[in-house]
Amino acid sequence: MGARQTKRTLLKVIILGDSGVGKTSLMNQYVNKKFSSQYKATIGADFLTKEVQVDDRLVTMQIWDTAGQERFQSLGVAFYRGADCCVLVYDVNSQKTFENLDNWRDEFLIQASPSNPDNFPFVVLGNKVDMDEGRSRVVTEKKAKQWCTAKGGIPYFETSAKEDLNVDSAFQCIARNALKNETEEELYMPDTVDMNAQAIPKRNSSCC
């Protein structure tokens, strides 16, 4: 497995969620340490990269941002291919954006068709917690965590891209889970076949 160390590790992360929940803002806050209410609506896709240290490894994270209007979901297959982690974002001030997480998750699994869908790493972000000092909030943390637990223990973060709240720690967790997935995908490669090997279901929530 020595070859893996010499190869530059590139992690592909996809951010999904309804239009206007703050996908582009989260990505920009994390990568560029900037917030603007003036991002262009994303059509097709865009991405930013960031070098991250995960334990002793330096990896490049390629974070992909896509259009959020529902009708764009059908184009997903092109963008999701080869993803190592999928970030699902909703707006804590909008019930609808939370309910749609089911759809985004399903669509992702179908279109990305990861080799091990049951263990594919997702991370959920409830964004815009700063809005109106929390008074306009409609989705409770409890409700969101319940959903994450029901989906096999998805790590959950409450964030504000605007106030830079929890954004770094969320993406640290995303990087860690993506790296774990990438490594496991490589282990599935049958260059050495271990007849006794069994797929061990992994817990995603180790870092949070």
Added chain:
Amino acid sequence: MAPRVIRDTYGFALNCTEEQYITRQRCDEKQAHQAAKWAKYSDKKQLPKGEKLKKLCRKGIPPQCRPWVWLSLSGAAEKQREHIANYYDAMVHMGESASEFAHQIDLDLARTFPANDYMSTDEGQAALRRVLLAFSAHQPAVGYCQGMNYLAAMLLLALERSEENSFWLLVALIDDGGILYQGLYSQNLVGAHVEMRSLQELVDAKLPRLRQHLENLGCDMTIIATDWFLCLFSTSLPSETAIRCWDALLSEGAKVLYRVALALLKTHEDALLAQDNAGYVLREMKLASASMHDRDALLKVAFDGVGSMPMARIREVRSVKQAVVDVELARRGRSRSLREAVRDSERHAPFAAEGMASLADRIKNAYAARMARSIEHR
């Protein structure tokens, strides 16, 4: 040398190098020269005919002539004549009083060219809102699709901020039988799927080296060209370059989009071949497009450098792809309804749903496997 910050004809801020600045000036001079050739048509507001028209449009319509030329070229003026006099106002009213698309439109207003002089104003956003609401009322089956915001905004900018003219141009572009391919913005973007696959086919035929490279990277045209076809290059190219493409698009039809797309890919082929990952291909393409200030050069490649591309060929390719996309989207729709039914039952009868859910998983996996196979075969 430090880059210059300038504002272009349509109120976009641009950073350009000295070299790009000189290129832009050269293009502006050529444009002024073209203006003289349009003078006699402009006086009578009558378009030249046939080849002459096509040629003149390819060389660029003078900005001050665009309002009447575009309306008449695109069929927008004719559409307008076919409707009652205050049709636009009626549609605005209808859209404002009840549009299921108002929410999405409102979300996008401030996100449509936020750095543009006009589109960043309340006035500009209010105009954009009315045009989009009116269109969603006029064509409720399409409603509003992201991408149309950029079209409507460019139209407002190019048509001297006339909402009504922008509306009719949008109608001429998007209505069935209009300039753009049917269903481009429809509920599941079926037309966009067809256009992306058709473009792929043409790239495969015309740029074989690039085809092989992109295939190795798992980078298909959807990644590179979705916004080209949905925003008609307005979010990719400098505005004056994009508008030049629109001059030809309105005169010759959607095949111009294919020509420009192939020209962009061909011009930057070497740089794209040097990228070792789909993301970097996309980034290279975005950077390269954003600096295409030489509109004359780009259009020269588009019209003289990518070989023949008769509309009949594009129609043929599209009809083959349409059949494939129809089948895939229908399958997708069925699987989605099934999943939604499962979720509903989970909410209402959690225990009975367990069996359903595992059934749904099996179907889902089988579906995913089939999708993967169909991608491999493409």
